[in-house]
Amino acid sequence: MVLLLIALFILIILLEIVPLVKDRQWKELAVASVLLAAGFILSVLIMYDIDFPFLAPVISNIMEKWVALPGS
Amino acid sequence: MALEKGRINSTGLIMLIFGFAVGSSALAPSGRIAGADAWIAILIGIAEALLIAAVFLLLTKRFPGKTLVEISDIVYGPYLGKIISVIFLWYLFHLGSLVLGNYTGYFSSLFLVRTPPIVLLASIILICVSAAKKGIEVITRCGVIIVSVGLFFYLLTTFFLSKYFEIKYLQPVLTTPAPQLLWAAHGAATFPLAETVAFLMVFPFLNNKRDTVPATFTGIIFTGLVMTGVAVRNTVVLGPSEKAYIYPSFHAITTINIAEIINRVEIVASLFILCMGFLKTAVLLYGVSLGTAQLCSLRSYRPLVVPVAVLMSILALYNFPNPVEFVRFVNNAYPVYALPFQLVIPLLTLIIAVIRKTEQRDGNSEPKGRRPPTESKRR
Numbered sequence: 328m329v330l331l332l333i334a335l336f337i338l339i340i341l342l343e344i345v346p347l348v349k350d351r352q353w354k355e356l357a358v359a360s361v362l363l364a365a366g367f368i369l370s371v372l373i374m375y376d377i378d379f380p381f382l383a384p385v386i387s388n389i390m391e392k393w394v395a396l397p398g399s
Numbered sequence: 400m401a402l403e404k405g406r407i408n409s410t411g412l413i414m415l416i417f418g419f420a421v422g423s424s425a426l427a428p429s430g431r432i433a434g435a436d437a438w439i440a441i442l443i444g445i446a447e448a449l450l451i452a453a454v455f456l457l458l459t460k461r462f463p464g465k466t467l468v469e470i471s472d473i474v475y476g477p478y479l480g481k482i483i484s485v486i487f488l489w490y491l492f493h494l495g496s497l498v499l500g501n502y503t504g505y506f507s508s509l510f511l512v513r514t515p516p517i518v519l520l521a522s523i524i525l526i527c528v529s530a531a532k533k534g535i536e537v538i539t540r541c542g543v544i545i546v547s548v549g550l551f552f553y554l555l556t557t558f559f560l561s562k563y564f565e566i567k568y569l570q571p572v573l574t575t576p577a578p579q580l581l582w583a584a585h586g587a588a589t590f591p592l593a594e595t596v597a598f599l600m601v602f603p604f605l606n607n608k609r610d611t612v613p614a615t616f617t618g619i620i621f622t623g624l625v626m627t628g629v630a631v632r633n634t635v636v637l638g639p640s641e642k643a644y645i646y647p648s649f650h651a652i653t654t655i656n657i658a659e660i661i662n663r664v665e666i667v668a669s670l671f672i673l674c675m676g677f678l679k680t681a682v683l684l685y686g687v688s689l690g691t692a693q694l695c696s697l698r699s700y701r702p703l704v705v706p707v708a709v710l711m712s713i714l715a716l717y718n719f720p721n722p723v724e725f726v727r728f729v730n731n732a733y734p735v736y737a738l739p740f741q742l743v744i745p746l747l748t749l750i751i752a753v754i755r756k757t758e759q760r761d762g763n764s765e766p767k768g769r770r771p772p773t774e775s776k777r778r
Contacts, residue, residue, distance in 0.1 A: 343705050355702045358695050362706030369713045383497075383719035383728040390732035 329374055336367050402692055402700050405536030407601075409610035415542040415678065416598065416618030418549070420591040421625065422679030423498050425648055425672045426505050427729050428630055429590055433583035434642060435568060436575040437630040443580070444587030445623035451593040452619055455745040456612050459599060461752055463608045467599040467745075468693040474752045481694060483744060488690045490740035491597050492711060495683035497725075499523060499715035502676045504722045505646065510669065520712050523677065528708045530681040531688060532701050535604050538681050545678060549671040550625075556668060557628070559655045560636055568638040569631065582734070587626070589734045592619050593741040600686035645722045648672075684708055 344363070347356040373379070407415070430440035462470045467487055471480035502523060503516045511519060530538050575583070595615065602611050629648060633641050636651040644650045649665055656662040685700075688707050692700035719725045751757075 339705055339709070343702060347702055352698065352702070354695065355692075355697050355699060358691065358697060359702045359706050362691075362703065362710060366706060366709035366713060369710070373713070373716070379717050381717055381720050381724070382493075382714070383732070384724055386736055387724075387728050387732040390735050394735055 329371070332367075332370055332374060336363070336370075339363065402689060402697075403534055403604055405534040406604055406606045407536060407539040408606050409614040411539035411543055412598075412601075412605060412610070412614040413618045413621065414546040415539050415601070415682065416595055416615060417622050417625070418542045418546045418675045418678035419597070419682055420595060420619070420622040421549075422591065422675040423501050424591045424626055425629070425675060426501055426646055427726060428633060428647060429587035429626060430583040430630060431642060431647075432586065432730050433575045433580050434639070435570075435634050436573060436580055437583065437634065438569075438627045439573065440575075440580055440583035441587045441623060441627045441630055443584035444592060445620060445627075447584060447588035448592030448595075448619050448623065449616060451588065451742050452595060452615055454742060454749060455596050455599055456615055458745050458749045458752070459602045459611055461749070463611075464603045466603055466690065466693060467748075468690045470599075470748060470752075474748050474755065474757055483748070484690060484694050487599075487740060487744055488687055488694070490737070491600070491683050491686045491690065492707070493714065494594065494597065495680055495687065496711045496714035497718055498676055498679050498683065499711060500718040501722075501725060502673060502680075503715065504719075504725065505649075505669070506673070508722060509646070509649065510666075516716065517712075520715055523673075523680065524684075524708050524712050526677055527681040527684050528704055530677070531685040531704045531708075535601055535685060538678065538685060541681075542678050545671070545674040549675060552667065552671055553625070553629075556652055556655065556664060557632055559657060559661065559664070560632060560651065563654055564632075564635045565638060566635060568635050586730060586734045587623075589737040589741060590729055592623060593737070595619060596741045596745065597683060597686050599745070600689055601682065645726055684711065687711075 340363070344356065344359060347359065428437070430437035430444065433440040458467075458470065459465075462473065465473070468484040471483040471487075474480065475483055499520060503519045506519050507514060507516045530541060573580075595618065598615065602615075605611055605614070633647045633651045636654060637644065637647055641647045641651075649669065652665045652668045653663075655664045684704060684707060688703040689700040691697075691703050691707065697703070719728060
C-alpha cells in the first residue's frame with residue numbers, strides 16, 4: 328500500500344509539479360509543493376495506522392457542551 | 400491578471416445553486432427533527448436563508464467582480480484580510496470534505512459494501528478535479544444538464560410514488576414544539592440553503608452583474624420549494640418511520656414498484672444524487688483553489704486543484720466514523736458551526752465596508768477607500 332501511495336504521489340508530481348518547473352512558475356510551485364507535501368505526510372501517517380480524531384464528533388461535542396440545543 | 404476567464408449566465412447560476420444546494424440535502428434531508436412538520440420548518444428556513452443571502456449579496460453588490468478573498472483584502476487590509484480569507488476558505492474546504500465523506504458513506508453502506516471507501520472517494524474526487532481545472536464555465540454547463548435531467552427524474556419518481564401517498568401521515572399539523580420547529584427551520588436554512596455563501600467565489604464570473612441578486616434568490620427559493628416537496632413526499636410515503644432512516648429519500652424511492660416492471664429505481668435516483676454531489680464538490684474545490692491562489696497572489700489556480708483535492712479527500716476520511724454521526728452533526732452542531740462563516744463574516748465585512756466607506760461600484764476601477772494620495776490631494 329505504501330508503494331502504491333508513493334507511486335500515486337510520483338504520478339501527481341510528474342503531472343502537476345514538473346510543468347510548473349518548466350514554466351518557471353516558482354510561486355505556484357512553492358504553494359502546490361507545500362500542500363502536496365502536507366497531503367503526502369498525512370497519507371503516510373494514516374497508512375501507518377496513526378489514529379486521528381474524527382472531526383465531526385469533536386465539533387458536535389463542543390457545540391453540545393456550549394449551546395443548549397433543542398435538537399440534542 | 401484574471402485567474403478565471405470563464406463567464407456564466409444567470410440561468411446557469413440558478414441551476415448551479417440548485418444542484419449545489421440539493422447536492423447533500425438529498426442524502427440527509429433538512430428539517431427532519433420536526434418530524435411530520437419538516438415541510439413547515441423548511442418553508443420558514445427559506446425565509447431565514449433569504450435574509451442570510453441578502454447580506455452576502457449586498458456585499459457582492461458593493462464589490463462587483465471581486466471574490467470574498469479580494470473583498471477581505473480591501474476591507475480589512477492585507478494582514479487581517481488574509482486571516483479572514485483563510486477562515487472562510489477553511490469553511491469551503493471542510494464543507495467539501497463533508498460532502499465527499501457523506502457520498503462515500505452513502506455508496507459504501509448501501510451499494511458498494513465491499514469496496515474500500517478510499518476507492519469511491521478517489522473516483523468522485525478525480526471527476527471533480529477534472530471539472531474544477533476546466534473552470535467555472537464547464538462546471539456550470541455540467542450543472543445545467545445534470546439539474547435539468549435530475550429535475551425531470553425527481554418529478555417522475557414523485558409521480559410513481561403518488562399511489563403510495565398517505566396524506567394522514569402529515570396530520571396533525573404543527574404538533575412540534577415551537578423551539579424545536581424553529582431549530583429545524585434554522586437547520587434547513589444553514590444546511591443547505593445558506594451554504595450558497597460559497598458562491599461569493601463564483602459571483603464575479605457572472606456575465607451580467609445585475610442578475611446576481613435575482614438569480615441567487617430564485618435559486619434559493621426554487622431549491623427550498625423542491626426540498627419542501629421532498630420532505631412532504633418522504634413523510635407521506637414512509638410515515639412516522641421516516642425518522643428512523645438515515646437516508647429517507649432512498650428508502651422512499653425503493654417502494655416504487657409499478658406492475659413488477661418499473662422497480663429498483665433507487666439505483667438511477669442515486670446516480671442523479673451523486674451527480675448533484677459532484678457539482679457541489681466541484682464548486683467547493685474550485686472555490687478553495689481559486690481563493691488560495693488569490694490569497695498567495697498566484698497567476699493561476701489550476702496547479703493547486705490536485706493538492707487541495709488530496710487534502711480534502713484525507714479530511715473526508717476523518718470527518719465522521721459512520722453516517723449516524725453525520726446525522727447527529729447536521730442536526731445538532733452544524734446550524735451553530737456554520738453560522739459564523741455564512742452570516743458573521745459577510746455581515747462584519749459589510750458593516751466595516753459601510754463604516755469605512757469602502758466600495759467598488761465598477762469592476763475595473765480602484766476601490767474608493769484606496770485612492771492614491773495624489774488623487775485625494777487634487778480633490
